[in-house]
Amino acid sequence: MANEFTLSDAGTGALLFDVAQDGVFDETRQARLLALADSLAGTPGIDDVVPGMNNLMVAFDPLTVDADEIGRRLAEGWRRAASAGEPGRSHEIAVVYGGPDLQDFAAGLGLSVDEVIERHSQALYRVAAIGAMPGFPYLSGLDPKLATPRRAVPRQGVPKGAVIVGGGQAGIMPITAPSGWHILGHTDFQLFDPHRAVPATLRPGDSVRFIGKGGER
Amino acid sequence: MxxxxxxxxxxxxxxxxxxxxxxxxxxxxxxxxxxxxxxxxxxxxxxxxxxxxxxxxxxxxxxxxxxxxxxxxxxxxxxxxxxxxxxxxxxxxxxxxxxxxxxxxxxxxxxxxxxxxxxxxxxxxxxxxxxxxxxxxxxxxxxxxxxxxxxxxxxxxxxxxxxxxxxxxxPGRSDPDRPLRVLPAAEWLDFSDAARQRFLSVGWRVTAEADRQGCRLDGPELVRERRRELLSHGIVPGTVQVPPSGRPIVQLAEANTCGGYPKIATVIEADLWRLGQAMPGDALRFAVVDRAEALAALRETADWLDRLRSAAALYRVS
Known part of the structure; x- marks a missing residue:
């Protein structure tokens, strides 16, 4: 069971390697996937190794690399991959809680605003993956009591710096963009700088804690 | 300058x-x-x-x-x-x-x-x-x-x-009606036979929501039979997603790097340019090919480019 996976074509030059089971995110599998991702990075002909949530997408030059060969390497690497990768770094991110959704979000869960803030800021989050937008962290570790379906109609412009939750995940907006997640607060933490060689501030495997700062609700 | x-x-x-x-x-x-x-x-x-x-x-x-x-x-x-x-x-x-x-x-x-x-x-x-x-x-x-x-x-x-x-x-620019070639993607088999049939037989209309991020298509609803939960995953340009509306979106150059919608297919690299040249109102059809044909098409384009590069060099007089 632990070594099960599915492999599918993502076009001519990419493969999607998926180890999720029943759509439920698993931390141990993710740690093994990140180790597998590290072992593939820098392979000639491989352009991108992209960890998702319990999956890995590998993009390559199909004219120089054989997709079946990459598939074999993924399968073998997965069997061997141990979760003891490099330890991640820790980040403390200051948040001013508030914004347009906080009241309704709390009410929908039958919690007070203070309880929502407490639960959101007491959890220890892990960066599962970076993606969608430049530097956007998919954070696991959200208090299950705060898991809520996404908004039925996404907001058109969720501002840069918005501290958000959607489904069982947490995140922070790196740019102003549409999102269906709920806004719980705001941070000035910089997630992305295109002038750095590694432009994303957070890396998969890092841990994150949100620190509530005084301010308007 | x-x-x-x-x-x-x-x-x-x-x-x-x-x-x-x-x-x-x-x-x-x-x-x-x-x-x-x-x-x-x-x-x-x-x-x-x-x-x-x-x-x-x-x-x-x-x-x-x-x-x-x-x-x-x-x-x-x-x-x-x-x-x-x-x-x-x-x-x-x-x-x-x-x-x-x-x-x-x-x-x-x-x-x-x-x-x-x-x-x-x-x-x-x-x-x-x-x-x-x-x-x-x-x-x-x-x-x-x-x-x-x-x-x-x-x-x-x-x-x-x-x-x-x-x-x-x-190659391939002279025939605007040729279908866009696709490879089946991860959720291909999650769609019913009828939905897959429809995906491949209908002329999909390019909507006004077509830009460098993606191209939203209009046509009949594609129903996913097996509705399993998907976690966010990396996507590449050419990914044909089917959101809850049942109408496909083809992700393009500035697409988000991760997404969570089911993927029915991926437009092959050699045909992606056609979405870059599509205008709202155009009709597009899809046809499934295998990896060998997708690679052959890419090689054909690469060979054409090699020939063009050599030919152009002959015309530059010093």
Whole structure:
């Protein structure tokens, strides 16, 4: 069971390697996937190794690399991959809680605003993956009591710096963009700088804690 | 140096796009019609990843401040340099003060204007492509506007003949009704037989929601039979997602690097340019191929480009 996976074509030059089971995110599998991702990075002909949530997408030059060969390497690497990768770094991110959704979000869960803030800021989050937008962290570790379906109609412009939750995940907006997640607060933490060689501030495997700062609700 | 005289916010500096940064959430970006960009650079003897101007808003006008070579490829449109018509998929010498004018296309959506030596904007994240969604790269991270001046790199040696040169367009451009070739993707079998049949038999209408991020199509609803929960995963340009509405979206150059919608198929790399040239109202059909055919199509385009590069070199007289 632990070594099960599915492999599918993502076009001519990419493969999607998926180890999720029943759509439920698993931390141990993710740690093994990140180790597998590290072992593939820098392979000639491989352009991108992209960890998702319990999956890995590998993009390559199909004219120089054989997709079946990459598939074999993924399968073998997965069997061997141990979760003891490099330890991640820790980040403390200051948040001013508030914004347009906080009241309704709390009410929908039958919690007070203070309880929502407490639960959101007491959890220890892990960066599962970076993606969608430049530097956007998919954070696991959200208090299950705060898991809520996404908004039925996404907001058109969720501002840069918005501290958000959607489904069982947490995140922070790196740019102003549409999102269906709920806004719980705001941070000035910089997630992305295109002038750095590694432009994303957070890396998969890092841990994150949100620190509530005084301010308007 | 060139000076933009007339432009729209959708015209931007583009190269072949960024690699290796999807895992930082950085989209590939780059030209929506790569063979057209490749052809323009090949005609001028440029390095393969030289940056050019992608024009999607017309009419487009610019003025040469220096002596330069220029190539115009992509959609079918009339292009005039100092009043003289350029050949389709053609290149010519420009003198200081010459104006280049490009009319709205009669077929297709995007034109590539390349210059000898390429547009020499600063490199960012390993490339010169503009990411309009995220606001970085290219010229100041934005679309071009009137008055912008763009520096050019060092052009290849040799002079183009008077009257310019022209290229044969890449394979497959003569038949606009040919289906877009796709490979089945991860959730292909989650769709019912009827839904898959419909996906492949219907003429899908390109909606007005079509830009550098993606192309939303209109047609009958595609129902996913097996509704399992999907976690977010990396996606590439060409991914055909089916959101809850049941109408497909094809993700393109500036697509988000991760997504969570089911994927029915992926448009093969060799056919992606067609979505870059699609206009709202166009009808598109899909046909499933296997990996071998997808690779053969890509090789065919690569061979065409090699031949074009060699042929163009013969015309540059020193």
């Amino acid at each position: 060139i000076e933009i005289l007339s432009s729209g916010a959708l015209n931007s500096v583009q190269d072949r796009g960024r690699r290796g940064l999807l895992s930082s959430g950085v989209s590939r970006s780059g030209a929506m019609d790569l063979p057209a960009l490749d052809a323009a650079n090949a005609l001028l003897g440029n390095e393969p990843n030289a940056a050019a101007v992608e024009v999607a808003t017309f009419p487009f006008r610019l003025r040469f401040v220096v002596v330069a070579t220029v190539a115009v490829t992509g959609a079918t449109a009339e292009a005039r340099l100092a009043g003289r018509r350029l050949m389709p998929w053609g290149a010519a010498e420009a003198r200081p003060g010459d104006e280049l004018t490009i009319d709205p296309p009669t077929a297709g959506a995007r034109i590539y204007v390349a210059f000898g030596g390429g547009v020499d904007v600063p490199q960012l994240l390993g490339g010169r492509a503009t990411d309009l969604k995220s606001g970085y790269g290219g010229h100041e991270g934005r679309g071009l506007k009137r008055g912008d001046r763009l520096p050019l790199g060092r052009r290849a040696t040799g002079r183009l003949p008077d009257g310019g040169i022209g290229a044969l367009p890449p």
